[in-house]
Amino acid sequence: MHALHPPGEDSGQARPDPAGNSRSAVPPGSKTVLGSEEIRRALTRIAHEIVERTDGASDVVLLGIPTRGVPLAHRLAARLSQAEGHPAPAGSLDITMYRDDLRLRPARSLGHTEVPAEGIDDKIVVLVDDVLYSGRTVRAALDALGDLGRPRAVQLAVLVDRGHRELPIRPDYVGKNLPTSQREVVRVLLAEVDGQDAVILGQDSAEPGADGAAGAGR
Amino acid sequence: MNRHLISAADLSRDDALLILDTADELAQVADRPIRKLPTLRGRTVVNLFYEDSTRTRISFEAAAKRLSADVINFSAKGSSVAKGESLKDTALTLEAMGADAVVIRHSASGAPHRLAGWVRGSVVNAGDGQHEHPTQALLDAFTMRRRLGRLDGLRVTIVGDVLHSRVARSNVLLLRTLGAEVTLVAPPTLLPVAVGSWPCDSGYDLDAALPKTDVVMMLRVQAERMNAAYFPTVREYSRRYGLDDRRLALLPEHAIVMHPGPMNRGVEIAADVADSPRSTIVEQVANGVSIRMAVLYLLLGGAEAAR
Amino acid sequence: MSESAWLIKSASPAGGPATDLLLRDGQIADMGALGAADGARVIDAAGLIALPGLVDLHTHLREPGREDAETVETGTAAAALGGFTAVHAMANTEPAADTAGVVEQIWRLGVRAGYCDVRPVGAVTAGLAGSQLAELGAMADSRARVRVYSDDGRCVSDAVLMRRALEYVKAFDGVIAQHAQEPRLTDGAQMNEGEVSGRLGLTGWPAVAEEAIIARDCLLAAHVDSALHICHVSTAGSVEIIRWAKSKGWRVTAEVTPHHLLLTDELAETYDPVYKVNPPLRTKADVAALRAALADGTIDCVATDHAPHSVEDKETEWQVAAFGMTGLETALRVVQAAMVDTGLLDWAGVADRMSVRPAAIGRLTGQGAPLHGRPLQPGSPANLVLYDPAARSVVSPAAHASRSRNTPFARMELPGSVQATFLRGEPVVLGGKLVASDGQAASDSQLAARERQSQRGQPAGPEPVR
Numbered sequence: 002m003h004a005l006h007p008p009g010e011d012s013g014q015a016r017p018d019p020a021g022n023s024r025s026a027v028p029p030g031s032k033t034v035l036g037s038e039e040i041r042r043a044l045t046r047i048a049h050e051i052v053e054r055t056d057g058a059s060d061v062v063l064l065g066i067p068t069r070g071v072p073l074a075h076r077l078a079a080r081l082s083q084a085e086g087h088p089a090p091a092g093s094l095d096i097t098m099y100r101d102d103l104r105l106r107p108a109r110s111l112g113h114t115e116v117p118a119e120g121i122d123d124k125i126v127v128l129v130d131d132v133l134y135s136g137r138t139v140r141a142a143l144d145a146l147g148d149l150g151r152p153r154a155v156q157l158a159v160l161v162d163r164g165h166r167e168l169p170i171r172p173d174y175v176g177k178n179l180p181t182s183q184r185e186v187v188r189v190l191l192a193e194v195d196g197q198d199a200v201i202l203g204q205d206s207a208e209p210g211a212d213g214a215a216g217a218g219r
Numbered sequence: 220m221n222r223h224l225i226s227a228a229d230l231s232r233d234d235a236l237l238i239l240d241t242a243d244e245l246a247q248v249a250d251r252p253i254r255k256l257p258t259l260r261g262r263t264v265v266n267l268f269y270e271d272s273t274r275t276r277i278s279f280e281a282a283a284k285r286l287s288a289d290v291i292n293f294s295a296k297g298s299s300v301a302k303g304e305s306l307k308d309t310a311l312t313l314e315a316m317g318a319d320a321v322v323i324r325h326s327a328s329g330a331p332h333r334l335a336g337w338v339r340g341s342v343v344n345a346g347d348g349q350h351e352h353p354t355q356a357l358l359d360a361f362t363m364r365r366r367l368g369r370l371d372g373l374r375v376t377i378v379g380d381v382l383h384s385r386v387a388r389s390n391v392l393l394l395r396t397l398g399a400e401v402t403l404v405a406p407p408t409l410l411p412v413a414v415g416s417w418p419c420d421s422g423y424d425l426d427a428a429l430p431k432t433d434v435v436m437m438l439r440v441q442a443e444r445m446n447a448a449y450f451p452t453v454r455e456y457s458r459r460y461g462l463d464d465r466r467l468a469l470l471p472e473h474a475i476v477m478h479p480g481p482m483n484r485g486v487e488i489a490a491d492v493a494d495s496p497r498s499t500i501v502e503q504v505a506n507g508v509s510i511r512m513a514v515l516y517l518l519l520g521g522a523e524a525a526r
Numbered sequence: 527m528s529e530s531a532w533l534i535k536s537a538s539p540a541g542g543p544a545t546d547l548l549l550r551d552g553q554i555a556d557m558g559a560l561g562a563a564d565g566a567r568v569i570d571a572a573g574l575i576a577l578p579g580l581v582d583l584h585t586h587l588r589e590p591g592r593e594d595a596e597t598v599e600t601g602t603a604a605a606a607l608g609g610f611t612a613v614h615a616m617a618n619t620e621p622a623a624d625t626a627g628v629v630e631q632i633w634r635l636g637v638r639a640g641y642c643d644v645r646p647v648g649a650v651t652a653g654l655a656g657s658q659l660a661e662l663g664a665m666a667d668s669r670a671r672v673r674v675y676s677d678d679g680r681c682v683s684d685a686v687l688m689r690r691a692l693e694y695v696k697a698f699d700g701v702i703a704q705h706a707q708e709p710r711l712t713d714g715a716q717m718n719e720g721e722v723s724g725r726l727g728l729t730g731w732p733a734v735a736e737e738a739i740i741a742r743d744c745l746l747a748a749h750v751d752s753a754l755h756i757c758h759v760s761t762a763g764s765v766e767i768i769r770w771a772k773s774k775g776w777r778v779t780a781e782v783t784p785h786h787l788l789l790t791d792e793l794a795e796t797y798d799p800v801y802k803v804n805p806p807l808r809t810k811a812d813v814a815a816l817r818a819a820l821a822d823g824t825i826d827c828v829a830t831d832h833a834p835h836s837v838e839d840k841e842t843e844w845q846v847a848a849f850g851m852t853g854l855e856t857a858l859r860v861v862q863a864a865m866v867d868t869g870l871l872d873w874a875g876v877a878d879r880m881s882v883r884p885a886a887i888g889r890l891t892g893q894g895a896p897l898h899g900r901p902l903q904p905g906s907p908a909n910l911v912l913y914d915p916a917a918r919s920v921v922s923p924a925a926h927a928s929r930s931r932n933t934p935f936a937r938m939e940l941p942g943s944v945q946a947t948f949l950r951g952e953p954v955v956l957g958g959k960l961v962a963s964d965g966q967a968a969s970d971s972q973l974a975a976r977e978r979q980s981q982r983g984q985p986a987g988p989e990p991v992r
């Protein structure tokens with residue numbers, strides 16, 4: 002076993018700095034495409050759409066895909082319960098063991114899977130992730146979900162859709178459509194993980210050797 | 220982590236914690252409707268068992284199957300191994316079969332080391348002679364952490380035939396790496412002569428050690444020691460080094476009792492102690508599968524090129 | 527005889543001032559600043575050290591019985607390449623060398639191979655079984671003229687049997703070479719008992735198992751006033767006991783192997799059985815004590831315990847692998863590394879510990895036996911080795927003449943190089959390479975002549991140059 006890659010790098014977002022410092026500075030050559038206020042509004046809008054399209058969200062279970070899908074799922078859950086007056090269950094679904102690219106990297110450490118006590122059978126599961134790119138993460142999540150139970154329906158919410166799908170997958174709820182080139186890297190920073198909220202668009206070369214490979218093979 | 224898991228000494232603190240954390244996640248799989256993950260589809264794990272150990276073999280087999288690996292059981296009985304085929308020839312056969320990992324149990328200390336020199340796949344030591352049994356130590360540490368919430372600073376007393384015990388060796392090394400304080404307690408005949416150089420304390424008095432113990436681990440007394448003058452009689456051994464009700468009461472309230480199994484009830488451990496709520500012996504079996512899943516995943520789940 | 531004359535120019539005898547040596551008629555004919563000699567071929571030996579031909583008290587040549595691992599021919603070829611002109615062949619063959627017939631067969635195989643003198647060691651007990659004495663006298667009286675007896679590989683652990691053997695061989699000036707290993711203390715033992723064995727889970731071989739037997743046998747030898755030789759001393763404690771026995775004036779001699787002078791038990795961490803040997807590799811402190819004892823003469827000599835084993839017996843788990851290491855081809859180089867380059871012994875000391883003293887212990891004194899271990903001086907038999915101490919190279923088992931490859935020094939860089947070995951004036955090694963033996967092709971009359979030589983230590987009649 003070797004240096005481990007953090008889970009969820011799939012979307013090309015930043016990973017926590019090993020020193021524990023958040024990456025607050027936008028690297029040169031990168032630009033902020035969403036600020037914290039815009040992220041807040043996007044999530045509020047998604048929450049409203051979920052309520053509309055699920056008849057009041059009474060059977061909704063939000064499952065975030067680690068790492069940054071999980072705080073997003075919890076933020077959405079908070080908004081849903083605020084709007085509807087009943088708690089919306091949220092949890093996490095790690096997809097590492099279902100990835101189709103495990104053999105391309107040294108073994109990865111696992112994220113946490115936590116299914117709310119209500120379970121997922123006959124529920125409307127909304128998968129939550131930060132960035133939608135190739136669609137392979139979502140494919141893995143659907144497989145993982147199938148091994149956990151049988152939801153009535155599965156929907157997908159993402160903060161950013163950057164295009165370049167490699168599988169027939171489309172999101173139900175999108176915070177922002179962000180057309181990108183494959184050489185670009187999209188980073189989502191969240192306060193729970195990174196100390197601040199932002200979506201950053203940079204060049205692949207901006208961080209050689211690390212998550213820069215986000216563009217490849219998703 | 221290394222390509223192989225042969226000694227607990229191969230594991231850094233980070234490696235060991237990663238295995239424990241991974242096992243924590245994988246333990247959930249046992250509670251799901253579908254107790255299987257697709258992760259090692261297409262990978263081949265060979266269980267190469269030169270010693271009878273149904274428990275350990277089944278544990279590795281269940282772990283590999285829950286990860287969807289193909290499992291080939293290659294037991295010494297009734298095979299070419301029993302007919303005197305050398306370990307090296309067997310290794311070349313496994314190589315030809317494309318084994319991605321070989322789980323080896325062998326009566327000769329160091330056999331996994333030798334095997335690792337002859338095969339390309341990962342070698343997992345499932346117990347070699349009187350040397351080591353690293354996955355047992357990992358599952359023991361995992362059990363301690365689940366029961367007591369931590370390993371750092373934990374006081375672990377290992378009692379019995381340390382001299383011949385691969386479980387004791389691996390536990391001393393791993394627990395030390397994880398920050399626990401280990402004390403070995405045994406009759407002097409069953410401690411290695413150079414035990415003073417081990418990273419732990421040792422002593423002869425069980426009653427004195429128990430009140431300062433968070434975990435007491437009782438080692439099995441092998442039948443072949445009983446007539447080799449290591450101690451006068453089984454009765455005397457049991458009286459001086461067995462864990463009975465009276466000794467159980469010397470332990471702090473929170474302390475747990477472990478045994479790597481199989482037990483000699485009435486020799487190193489009294490039956491009601493083994494069955495008491497403080498005993499973790501049943502959990503140890505379940506935890507063994509989670510730990511072995513974690514080890515197989517971390518050794519085989521990644522890129523081959525890096526191995 | 528002019529064909530077999532050699533003029534060695536500018537060699538340094540036992541490390542002393544450079545001089546020329548003229549070898550003729552199997553003897554050192556002349557020494558000093560010599561001009562061209564009539565018909566003699568010339569070897570430029572500038573920078574080379576000349577030592578009397580080395581004598582090994584302890585080899586296993588495996589013939590008869592395990593010709594897959596070694597034969598007398600391949601083993602003596604290895605010996606010649608290592609600078610030895612006489613080797614003792616231990617008795618643990620199959621069948622064991624416990625009768626006049628077997629020892630004569632081994633002796634004759636040595637004569638036929640022609641690389642060096644082979645001195646069979648007779649078994650102490652029949653079949654090395656440790657229960658009754660072998661026919662020690664018959665072996666002594668045979669053409670092989672056995673004087674050294676040993677059950678090596680096993681210890682003569684029965685105290686009464688050991689006492690009787692020591693007593694009995696006094697009748698023909700024999701010596702009992704003991705493999706000191708208390709069997710009960712070493713039941714299943716795999717390596718030196720200590721910190722490393724405890725860590726590796728390999729059954730320990732305590733030093734006391736060797737020392738207890740040595741102490742007992744020294745007392746027995748004193749009691750019956752006989753000659754005891756202790757094989758492969760490996761511990762600091764053994765050295766102390768031998769030092770004490772010698773201080774009493776008892777007739778005790780001892781040998782140490784090259785590997786025990788250089789290697790330690792930590793090598794077992796590899797679990798590679800190439801490091802598995804009996805007695806086992808010990809600790810740094812033991813190595814230091816052995817070196818000091820060899821330097822001060824407490825240990826009389828170096829003996830290789832050359833123990834070739836087939837690949838099948840070594841490419842295994844440690845526990846099932848055979849004990850033993852090859853050593854003939856590396857012995858002098860290892861001694862240079864361990865003793866000379868460390869300043870513990872000079873080349874005169876090396877000549878003493880690897881030729882003079884072992885020849886004396888093996889009774890190679892010319893009394894019906896070939897003469898070895900004589901100082902390099904006119905009139906001595908021309909048994910000598912030319913050695914380049916300035917060379918350095920990595921040990922490559924594939925290049926060894928031994929049929930086996932189990933050298934623990936493989937891939938190690940060692941100093942020195944044996945350039946030439948002369949046996950009774952004839953080169954068996956030249957330029958570091960074996961001179962083709964005519965062994966199998968020799969005529970019956972040639973072999974008969976060589977047999978006589980090998981008994982008397984003198985050349986017998988004209989012989990073609992090899």
Ligand SMILES: [Zn+2]
Pocket residue numbers: 678679680705757758804805
């Ligand atoms: Zn021996």
